[in-house]
Amino acid sequence: MINYNDLTIKFSDVTIFKELNLHINQHSIVIGPNGSGKTTLIKATCGLIPYRGKILVDGQGVKKIKNYLNLSTNIPEVYTIGREVKDIAEIYSEIKDLELDVFRDLLKELRIYDEVINKKIFKLSAGQSVIVRTVLALSSPSKNLLIDEPFENVDPSKRLIIARFLKENVKDGFITTHELDLLKQFNSWPLYIILNGKVYGPIITEDFLNSTIVEGEAPNAILTLDLDDKKISIVKDNGSGIKLLTLGNINRLYGVL
Numbered sequence: 333m334i335n336y337n338d339l340t341i342k343f344s345d346v347t348i349f350k351e352l353n354l355h356i357n358q359h360s361i362v363i364g365p366n367g368s369g370k371t372t373l374i375k376a377t378c379g380l381i382p383y384r385g386k387i388l389v390d391g392q393g394v395k396k397i398k399n400y401l402n403l404s405t406n407i408p409e410v411y412t413i414g415r416e417v418k419d420i421a422e423i424y425s426e427i428k429d430l431e432l433d434v435f436r437d438l439l440k441e442l443r444i445y446d447e448v449i450n451k452k453i454f455k456l457s458a459g460q461s462v463i464v465r466t467v468l469a470l471s472s473p474s475k476n477l478l479i480d481e482p483f484e485n486v487d488p489s490k491r492l493i494i495a496r497f498l499k500e501n502v503k504d505g506f507i508t509t510h511e512l513d514l515l516k517q518f519n520s521w522p523l524y525i526i527l528n529g530k531v532y533g534p535i536i537t538e539d540f541l542n543s544t545i546v547e548g549e550a551p552n553a554i555l556t557l558d559l560d561d562k563k564i565s566i567v568k569d570n571g572s573g574i575k576l577l578t579l580g581n582i583n584r585l586y587g588v589l
């Protein structure tokens with residue numbers, strides 16, 4: 333369980349979140365347009381960037397704790413402590429109880445173990461890098477996982493395997509993704525939308541995927557989103573509006589908003 337209480341995050345004079353209050357009680361999906369703050373929220377939760385307010389993971393303030401065992405992530409900054417992939421896994425087995433056999437088995441199932449294990453982490457391709465970092469996070473016994481864009485640059489053949497690992501291992505925390513097709517794999521999970529510094533939701537991912545978008549404040553809306561000068565409602569598909577599933581890629585959602 334992750335609680336954000338009055339969370340404010342600013343970069344110079346740009347405010348990303350202002351006094352945000354959000355409680356994520358179980359494994360969830362977080363979506364939002366480019367630059368909306370998804371990665372920033374993960375980095376703050378991992379203590380990588382400064383913030384005002386409180387972030388509690390299972391009731392524990394994490395600001396000053398190093399190597400908090402109940403939280404793991406696939407954010408790149410966390411994995412710069414070793415040179416080769418095998419060194420990083422070994423360091424994490426010492427400091428975060430990472431299970432080396434789980435790490436090896438997951439990479440083998442994804443058929444990339446031999447090609448990555450002796451490589452320097454910064455020499456991996458974009459797809460190899462996100463897979464290795466996601467598998468590093470999933471191999472730790474942490475209950476709370478914060479997984480940023482786990483499918484980006486990953487081959488279609490491997491995406492469903494990663495989605496299965498995530499479904500099996502992410503007990504608490506959240507996954508961010510832009511992949512509408514893969515959202516279907518998380519049909520029963522709560523989904524939040526980050527837009528213009530606000531976090532909307534949760535709604536059930538399946539309901540979101542079977543919805544349409546209409547302009548204005550619809551009385552039967554599952555969610556109503558505030559844009560700069562107008563309101564947009566997400567409503568259960570009743571034949572009117574733009575069907576979310578026809579958009580193909582979730583980025584198009586933000587194009588029609």
Ligand SMILES: Nc1ncnc2c1ncn2[C@@H]1O[C@H](COP(=O)(O)OP(=O)(O)OP(=O)(O)O)[C@@H](O)[C@H]1O
Pocket residue numbers: 343344348364365366367368369370371372373
């Ligand atoms: N270190 C930083 N210094 C200044 N601005 C930053 C910094 N990190 C992020 N930002 C800005 O904060 C905003 C949120 O960025 P963030 O990476 O969290 O977005 P995101 O929702 O993860 O986007 P994407 O979907 O493109 O990955 C962006 O406008 C970004 O330019």
